[in-house]
């Protein structure tokens with residue numbers, strides 16, 4: 435039987451590749467979630483900031499985004 439060592443090699447290859455494949459499957463949805471990043475306008479200095487990096491303030495149920503802590507402090511909420 436010459437097929438047996440080939441089959442064993444295939445089994446070993448699959449066992450070695452499976453953790454790699456599961457890693458790719460797990461990382462793909464994460465990348466999809468983070469890629470589309472929204473731009474939000476800073477109401478104080480009128481600058482557009484990436485939402486994930488913006489300073490977030492909730493004021494009377496309304497979420498406001500600022501480019502920095504300084505702008506967030508300057509906002510009067512009007």
Ligand SMILES: [Zn+2]
Pocket residue numbers: 476478479480481500501502505
């Ligand atoms: Zn600002």
